[in-house]
Amino acid sequence: VAENVCPGHLPHSLLRLRERGVTVVPHGVSLGLGGADRPDAGRLTALAERAEALGSPLVTEHIAFVRAGGELTASPRLEAGHLLPVPRTRDALDVLCENVRIAQDALPVPLALENIAALFSWPGEELTEGQFLSELVERTGVRLLIDVANLHTNHVNRGEDPAEALAALPVEAIAYVHVAGGFERDGVWHDSHAHPVPRPVLDILTGLATRVAPPGVLLERDENFPEPAELVRELAAIREAVAIGRARGRAAERTAVRGAGGAGAGGVGVLARPVAGVRERLGVAQTAVLSALVAGTPVPEGFDRVRMGVQARALAAKRAGVVAKVAPELPVILGAGYREAFLEYARRRPMRGGYRQDALDFAGHLLKLGRPQDARARRDLREWWLDRSGPAPRKRGLLGRVLRRRGGRSH
Template sequence: MTRLGTGIGWRPEIADAVERMPGIDWVEVVAENTCPGHLPESLQRLLDRGVTVVPHGVSLGLGGADRPDEGRLAALAERAEALGSPLVTEHIAFVRAGGPLTASAPLEAGHLLPVPRTRDALDVLCENVRIAQDALPVPLAVENIAALVAWPGEEMTEGQFLYELADRTGVRLLIDVANLHTNHVNRGEDPAKALAELPLEALAYVHVAGGFERDGVWHDSHAHPVPRPVLDILADLASRVSPPGVLLERDENFPEPGELERELGAIRETVRAAAPERPHRTPERGRTPVPAADDAARQRLGLAEAALLSALVAGTPAPEGFDRVRLGVQARALAAKRADVVAKVAPELPVILGEGYRTAFLGYAQGHPMRGGYRQDALDFAEWVLRSGPPRESGARRELRRWWLDRSGPAPRPRSRLARVGRSLTRR
């Protein structure tokens, strides 16, 4: 098993600081934000120095009812080869639902959502993981996720679910101790029990991150300092097994480099102080035969996930057995994340709309599920604003219309359908 050491999530906002930080053994990059032929100069310099880079996927949806998309798998494989990575990682989550399997409209979450810990979901997940393993040039590790909601009628604990997954597929585990803390606060699950049930010999590495609590709900923000309870769970894990790698995740609200270095120092010290007297042996796990998930299991899972996602992003009634209050919290969190990501993907929109951007976007999100990724979401939002806004022309409206027309399609403006829509909006 690859020994990684201490690392940090590489982000463009802290690229220069990461290059200068002492003691950084490796970094992790978001796979979907990395273009193999056009690596940022800072990341290329780290590679040239011999720093290990691991691609971390967020859009594969291994916990979804459909089999993994071949194009997404090929892209993840390409990034692993371009970066010379010893492994790639993804999440035990679903990110989209609906479509032909359920004869319903396809929906996207724009976020990682928990799979039910049931036999159906486990069978589907195991087969999806095996498909991914066969398509990737390096080993795969999968991460436990944080959740605001709990599925009714679950048949296994998180530790049991992960143990069976690793036992049946030989997949490695990326354990996020911050997510164990989140599930402790939000779902009452005991982190120590989860660690006791895990196959720690399958551990690939560990994530550590911060968050915040509001109204009794813990939000895994990756934008706040790592709290003591998360370090305590890290210490518990490190007392059971020597982690091959530990990584600090920070996605936004970046502090000064010195603060990041102090957090990394606290993580190193936590692992060192908790290390067992005799390091645990971590043999490679093999695979046991995995029967293919039958179509009926995929359809049952697909219907359940589509009903949950529709309640979260399309305003349909909550599925039976779910906590409606928690679903509301999750729905608002998804909409807020969409607003934040669209603002990054299309930074001109908050500039054009000013202080009204966020209010307008949240109003749009209530009745318009994301249908084609964040870039398409930005275009759909701009079109919605143009259609639903006041007919009176203004400088912001003209600028928004120009922005939308410039990005809506390859056809020349005078002959395009989109241009005709734009002229109609102008007349309005």
């Protein structure tokens, strides 16, 4: 993840991979190219610096919005902390195309964009995913990072046919491919990156490979790592899925009628339109959606309230998990009550400045309420908040001291 890398202090693991000839690609998650605002110049500069520091042949981002509000809509700025789907409308496509061109001009290497997994759909969409991606490529020349696991997620959650999306893709634009695992709960597929790759995802990969030899396939596994032998089996299954698809593709090519011409999605010929007013309309719509998800305001008309509730809970759970990683002292201090307390806090309080600020805001909120009730825990929390709320931590080893005071136990 690009935002987790400091160009001047590359992790030793990445340096070792580069020494072994492994290509390292910065994978951005915070540009929000599908948002109503123009891309932030500082974020683009940071992404460019990471590409240069890693000697990367390209950088990747997502077709998503991650924030809304602000000056464009004269409303408070809201951060999602996660990738949210853009409406597949002409307006949203116009804004996305202009944002992509701005990003391409600022980056030193080619840009590839990933299709995301979504838990909800926008009402009144005008294009399928395949049409949306195809026209995006035609109008900008951007490359694609196709995540076949996300196609499966959208099949389960939104009823979209992965084969239809694959058929419309401009395969010549594919930079590489992602596969990942997930799990289903109450009829909703969650793209976890922490579970084995299921057979339906491998089947979609095979379907893609019948049309094109993927330049590369990357297995996304962010946590809950299996034993090496299990990982080897999973990688072998991915290779086999590609090999089966390539064999089928070659067989189809041998039997195809020569000179029939391709059916591709090219030739749309859509001209760029002025997007000034379009940005405002899109901004208002995205702000209403994000406010419903992170601030408890009413769900906009036309959206599935159940799915919006699932998305809101997923965003809060992700916040809780990431805050626990960037501020590991908090789960130790609060013990088993950490998660419940954080979800209660997050229900109507959006992030206002990233996860570290979120951790500080959460701790400050609890202290204002006189919580936790245990005096020692409250003292530890106050000490942590005072230590972290300044420009730099005043003390080192706070987590170790808290653990020692609590007998070395972490919840």
